[in-house]
Amino acid sequence: MCDWKPGPRCFTHYEPRYNAAFEKYLEELENIHALAQEGELTDEDLKAFNAAFENYQAAQxxxxxxxxxxKKWLGKEIDYARENYESAQKYLDENPNDHYAQLYAANAKAELDQLEKQAVDGAHRWDQAKLASELAARRNENALERGIFSQAAYTAEDLEDVDLNTWDRACPDGTVTLHGFEDELKKSSDPKIYREATITRKVRLELPTGERVHVDLQARIIQKKKGSSSYTVEYTVFHNGKNLGTLIPNSTAHDGFYGVGAVAERRPVTRDTADTARDGGRLRKTDWEHYQEVNELTDEELAEHKAAYEANVEAIGEYNNENKKGMYTQGKTFNNLINTTHKGQKHNNFTRQLVKDSNAHTSFNSISGAKNDIKKVLTNQDALLTNLVMNARTQSINNYAEQQFGASKKAEREEVERDAKANLETLDDRLKPKTRREKRNHGGGMDRTERNIARTERKMAQINKEKAATARREKTLNASNDHLSKIQQKTGNLAYSTRVDPTRQTADNGNYSYSATRTVKGGRKEYITIQFTKTGKLGKNYSLAPSNIPNMVAVKTPQKQTIYLSPGQYATMSNASKK
Incomplete structure (x- = not known):
């Protein structure tokens, strides 16, 4: 069972880590005791001690x-922790000014408190980990990877039983942390404000299916005038910037093996963040052995399959590097106007949304009242986070469909799904979708190697289509450039001097641009960039203008330049299809 890792790791695998963390804590405790007696205790020593204790508590x-x-150990350990706490408290009573005694007693109390909660909290985390593991299998392995997109999305029913705090790596013990909650108001750099304080809830949701939602929810307490007892609260959400936003995994990295137990172990869903994971994943020796066994392959046949897979992974890696594709791509988390304050409005859109949805208040006559309301609002945002999770998953599904199946539109996704459902009927029973329980008890389902091979082959098919489309575009643009060159030679009209570089430059958001040159009076060459959206429309501040040259298309740039293109050039440049 544990070789396949079908759910949360069984405790026999975690026991050595727990024991190692406990021994490290005891070692640091003895070290602190010795240093305290010698009077040589430093901040660095305390930092190492606190880190060891936190690691021990997490392992516990x-x-x-x-x-x-x-069942086996908890009762005994609670008794031991209670005795330890009583002993630590007695030592503290005898040595009330001893720094070591204070630390020892505080940690003994924290350990006892945590252990007494484990009967309930441990069961809760176990159930949540099993639920996350099952969701990953049902939504990724049995739906998304097979092209059945309608069954791949999270539903409200899926998330009803989910404690989203267990998906949030910013909640190490399952409770929300508010950064800056204890801080006092400080002088503001804003000349219109006297003092202010900021309280932040960091949300670092990592979904069992691989997506991430990283945002910062921030509340700002404002005192406008010195001596005033009136305090205003404004809420802001930070969802753009480095490592913030909806982060969607590369389509070849949707490997459920890495997702198993991630929520419970407080680690990233995708453990392997090397380029090989982005490009298709590393397969272990045991993966290939199982693949050979279930498919009854000879050693020579297995070597051929392995070589083909590794060649695909290498080609995908080269493509990803050329196109600057990372492990994750940025999705859209909120509307661009979420933090905007409209003319005539007192608060920004996000604050107004929280006032409406969470009954948040924005005016207080005490700092404590403001903080208490902020705590209530920021710690109870399940509806907002549920919506973000569902949106992130929807974006991820659409991204996967485009990258793996070339289906960028709803109708194309529906066609892929119809074909996928029809193909299910023709599969051997072993390869049909299986639940985690069925896999654990009876085996079956596509194994890890088969899933990775299928993903890399689909991705290579899309890369080859894209390369063919690129070659056709470049051939057409070169032909259009040659045609205009001949017309210019015949007429001498510089309007026909436009030459478009056939290489399309693509931005991270899917928009793209072309570089072009034209000759102006005096024989001087001008270099012009023409931008397009990912749907093939002219970019911002670019527009079509009336053309006074027959059979030519006039494009006006943001710099008010007018460049003339042949219909063939413009049609090829505005063709956003990858087919």
């Missing part, structure tokens, strides 16, 4: 997530 939560561990 993981260990007692297992029902077997709770």
């Amino acid at each position: 939560r993981m260990f007692y997530m297992s029902p077997k561990a709770r």
Whole structure:
């Protein structure tokens, strides 16, 4: 069972980590005791001690997530922790000014408090981890990777039983942390404001299916005038910038193996963030052995399959590097106007949304009242986060459909899904979708190697289509350039001097541009960039203008330049299809 890792890791695998963390903590505790007695305790020593204790507590939560561990060890360990706390408290009573005694007693109390909660909290985390694991299998392996997109999305029913805090890496013990909550108001750099304070909730949701939603929800307490007892609260959401936003994994990195247990272990859903994971994933020796066994392959046949897979991974890696494709691409988290304050409005759109949805207040006569309301609002945003999770998954599905199946439109996705459902009927029983329970008890389903091979082959098919389309575009543009050159030679009209570089430059958001040159009076050459949206329309501040040259298309640039293109040049440049 544990070789395949069908759900949360069983406690026998985590026990060595827990014991190692405990031993490290005891080692640091003894070190602190010795240093405190010698009077040589430094901030660095305290930092190392606190880190060891936090790591020990995290390992303890993981260990007692297992029902077997709770049944076998929890009762005994609670008794031991209670005795340890009583001993630490007695030592503190005898040495009230001893720094070591204070640390020892505080940690003993924290350990006892945590252990006494593990019967409930551990069971909760175990259930959540199993639910996350099952969601990953049902939504990715059994739906998305097979092209059945309608069954790949999260539904409201899916998320009803989910504790989103267990998906949030910013909640290490399952509770929301508000950064800056204890801070006092400080002088503001804004001349219209006397003092202010900022409270931030960092949201770092990592979905079992691989997507990430990273945003910062921020509340700002404002005191406009010195001595005033009136305080205003404004909410802002930060969802753009480095590592913020909806982060969608590369389509070849949707490997459920990496997602198993991720929520419970408080680690990224995708553990392997190397380029090989982005390009199709590393397959272990045991993966290939299982693939050979279930498909009854000879060693020579297996070597051929392995070589073909590795060649595809290498080609995908080269394509991703050339096109600057990373492990994740940025999706759209919120409307661009979410933080905008409209003319005549007192608050921005996000604040007004929270006033409406969360009954947030924006005016207070005390700082404590403002903070209490902010705590209530920021810690109870399940509806907002649920919506973000569902949106992130929808964007991810659409991205996957385009990258893996070449289906960028709804009608194309529906066609792919119809074909996928028809193909299911023709598959052997082993290859049909299986639940995690069926896999664990009876085997079956596509194994890890088969899933990775299918993804890389589909991706290579799309890359080859894209390369063919690029070659056709470049051939057409070169022919159009030659045609205009001949007309210019015949007429001498510089309006026909436009030459378009056939290489399309693509931006991260899917928009693209072409570079062109033209000759102006005096024989001087001008270089012009023409931008297009990802749908093939002219970019912002570019427009079509009336043309006074027969059979030519006039494009006006943001710099008010007018460049003339042949209909063939313009049609090829505005063709956004990858087919």
